[in-house]
Amino acid sequence: MDEDGEAIDYLRTVAPRLAVPIHQAGLAPVHQKMHCGLLCDLAPDGTEIAVLEHGVPQDVGAAR
Structure with a gap:
C-alpha cells in the first residue's frame, strides 16, 4: 500500500478530533x-486537518 493509503487508513481507524500532517516540509508545494x-477529503466526520505553517507556533488546545 502506498504511504497516502496507509495515512488515510490510520486516520479513519483512529478518528482523532485533530490531525496534523508532520512530513510536509520535504514535499514540493504541489505535493x-x-x-x-486527500487527508481533508477522506478524513472521517469530526476530524479537522490542521496544516501548520513551518516555524510558526500554534495553539491547538488541550488534549481531551
Whole structure:
C-alpha cells in the first residue's frame, strides 16, 4: 500500500478530533497541496486537518 493509503487508513481507524500532517516540509508545494487535499477529503466526520505553517507556533488546545 502506498504511504497516502496507509495515512488515510490510520486516520479513519483512529478518528482523532485533530490531525496534523508532520512530513510536509520535504514535499514540493504541489505535493503538499495534493497530500493535504486527500487527508481533508477522506478524513472521517469530526476530524479537522490542521496544516501548520513551518516555524510558526500554534495553539491547538488541550488534549481531551
